[in-house]
Amino acid sequence: MDALIDLLKHNPLMPRADLARLLGLTVDEVNARVAELERDGVILGYQTVINRDKWNPDTVTAVIEVKITPERDGGFDRIASRIAKFEEVQSCYLMSGGYDLLVLVEADTLRQVASFVAEKLSTIEAVVSTATRFRLKTYKENGAFHHFDTAPERLSVSP
Amino acid sequence: MSIPIADHVRDIPKSGIRDFFEIVQSMTDVISLGIGEPDFVTPWHIREAAIYSLEKGRTGYTSNLGLPRLRRAIADTVQKATGVRYDPNSEILVSVGVSEAIDIALRAILNPGDEVLYHEPCYVSYNPSVALAFGVARAISTSAEDEFALRADALEAAIGPRTKAVMLNFPTNPTGGVMDRAQIEAIAEVCIRHNLTVLTDEIYSELTYDGREHFSIVSVPGMKERTIYLHGLSKAYAMTGFRVGYACGPNAVIEAMMKIHQYSILCTSIMSQDAATEALERGEPAMLRMRREYELRRNYIVSSLNEMGLETFMPRGAFYVFPKITSTGLTSHEFSMNLLREKRVAVVPGTAFGKSGEGHVRCSYATGLDQIKVAMERIAEFVEETRQGRTRSAA
Numbered sequence: 001m002d003a004l005i006d007l008l009k010h011n012p013l014m015p016r017a018d019l020a021r022l023l024g025l026t027v028d029e030v031n032a033r034v035a036e037l038e039r040d041g042v043i044l045g046y047q048t049v050i051n052r053d054k055w056n057p058d059t060v061t062a063v064i065e066v067k068i069t070p071e072r073d074g075g076f077d078r079i080a081s082r083i084a085k086f087e088e089v090q091s092c093y094l095m096s097g098g099y100d101l102l103v104l105v106e107a108d109t110l111r112q113v114a115s116f117v118a119e120k121l122s123t124i125e126a127v128v129s130t131a132t133r134f135r136l137k138t139y140k141e142n143g144a145f146h147h148f149d150t151a152p153e154r155l156s157v158s159p
Numbered sequence: 160m161s162i163p164i165a166d167h168v169r170d171i172p173k174s175g176i177r178d179f180f181e182i183v184q185s186m187t188d189v190i191s192l193g194i195g196e197p198d199f200v201t202p203w204h205i206r207e208a209a210i211y212s213l214e215k216g217r218t219g220y221t222s223n224l225g226l227p228r229l230r231r232a233i234a235d236t237v238q239k240a241t242g243v244r245y246d247p248n249s250e251i252l253v254s255v256g257v258s259e260a261i262d263i264a265l266r267a268i269l270n271p272g273d274e275v276l277y278h279e280p281c282y283v284s285y286n287p288s289v290a291l292a293f294g295v296a297r298a299i300s301t302s303a304e305d306e307f308a309l310r311a312d313a314l315e316a317a318i319g320p321r322t323k324a325v326m327l328n329f330p331t332n333p334t335g336g337v338m339d340r341a342q343i344e345a346i347a348e349v350c351i352r353h354n355l356t357v358l359t360d361e362i363y364s365e366l367t368y369d370g371r372e373h374f375s376i377v378s379v380p381g382m383k384e385r386t387i388y389l390h391g392l393s394k395a396y397a398m399t400g401f402r403v404g405y406a407c408g409p410n411a412v413i414e415a416m417m418k419i420h421q422y423s424i425l426c427t428s429i430m431s432q433d434a435a436t437e438a439l440e441r442g443e444p445a446m447l448r449m450r451r452e453y454e455l456r457r458n459y460i461v462s463s464l465n466e467m468g469l470e471t472f473m474p475r476g477a478f479y480v481f482p483k484i485t486s487t488g489l490t491s492h493e494f495s496m497n498l499l500r501e502k503r504v505a506v507v508p509g510t511a512f513g514k515s516g517e518g519h520v521r522c523s524y525a526t527g528l529d530q531i532k533v534a535m536e537r538i539a540e541f542v543e544e545t546r547q548g549r550t551r552s553a554a
Contacts, residue, residue, distance in 0.1 A: 018459070156193065
């Protein structure tokens with residue numbers, strides 16, 4: 001299972017026949033295992049990593065550090081899920097340290113991010129403070145580099 | 160007048176791989192399965208350690224035996240792998256790759272005319288290294304039927320009055336063969352009974368698959384005192400260009416090897432030693448990730464080759480498969496040359512690794528899966544066309 005997940009993480013488009021050959025399984029077995037992982041919620045989805053310099057380079061990405069007052073019953077979970085449901089929010093994590101939630105936001109314009117923070121996020125009662133930081137440049141995204149090194153040279157035949 | 164060349168050097172044949180390499184170099188669009196080194200770049204944290212070493216100005220000589228910290232890391236690594244503890248101060252020498260360690264080990268123990276046995280097909284340097292040390296190398300053939308393991312009875316039958324040492328290399332380049340514990344114990348028993356020294360080249364030992372653990376001959380009780388354990392970081396840690404190997408053995412042998420090493424090499428480059436220290440102390444997770452990738456590719460390549468009718472046993476180690484190509488009616492050399500010319504895929508003829516490699520070719524899977532996939536398609540076409548050609552010419 002570990003190897004299957006690694007392969008899918010790296011390339012969900014890999015043909016099932018190739019997965020089968022690599023794992024020493026039949027195609028039916030691979031299909032069954034993938035279905036099981038999807039059903040159990042181990043695999044939440046499949047996404048494409050986009051080079052932000054080449055596609056909609058003006059899209060705005062921000063990370064927002066949010067301090068909140070936890071609730072007596074729900075702790076952080078209820079507030080966090082309320083924030084996470086906004087469609088501008090790409091990811092939302094509970095963090096240790098100086099603030100509580102780290103919220104990754106993506107929007108078409110700076111104004112949209114500003115209005116999200118000012119009108120939506122800050123107005124939630126439990127939110128104590130926010131600190132918004134904008135992305136300037138991307139070097140690595142989901143494990144993939146934006147600017148690859150040239151392939152190192154190897155001898156074409158060696159002992 | 161030309162400068163005369165020493166007889167024992169002149170008599171060494173040119174490596175078969177070298178000729179092949181020249182031809183491949185002159186062609187374009189070749190997919191090479193002929194490469195005996197990892198396709199991975201050295202993990203970044205190890206490269207970064209080498210950069211840090213340079214930044215700190217660590218650019219001088221080290222102790223002839225190698226940096227003490229690296230030797231301690233080696234002692235710990237070897238103990239974990241084999242259960243045998245070597246003293247970092249007196250029983251370990253850091254060499255320039257395993258190749259140097261093999262060379263100086265042979266020079267340290269052989270008198271002119273002493274015989275050294277080795278199993279074949281094998282790495283290209285064993286026979287010439289013995290000859291350069293004025294020894295006599297004798298090959299023992301291994302076969303696909305035995306999954307290229309060395310049989311104890313074959314070893315015993317090859318022992319003569321001048322036999323001094325046996326060289327082992329499991330997992331094996333070029334076959335991917337391994338030996339299990341019982342087989343190794345049988346070999347050890349013969350070596351003890353005939354008072355032979357063992358040189359064990361363990362360069363592929365981490366790259367053992369199917370959840371198996373490599374079993375080293377040095378782990379057999381009574382073998383430590385007669386074994387020279389040779390290993391390095393090139394394959395498992397993808398560090399071929401760093402040139403770091405090491406030898407572990409009884410103090411007297413390491414001292415003798417050190418004499419040769421100090422006058423010819425002096426020491427392994429210090430930044431390479433710093434990188435090797437980082438690899439041994441913190442490199443295991445990255446190494447295990449590479450191993451898993453090799454194992455998956457192995458599955459892919461073996462099932463593809465068998466499907467196209469080239470009988471291939473599932474190798475348990477290293478990163479080579481050694482398919483049998485006799486069903487095509489071609490020799491190893493013909494198969495490799497024709498495949499290269501017609502389909503632009505480079506594999507290495509089995510005969511480059513000794514006579515008993517005839518009927519086989521070596522395909523390395525230290526190559527990206529995309530390349531392997533195309534190579535397998537091209538080989539399948541080649542095999543099909545070769546068979547059809549034979550049928551036509553027979554009719």
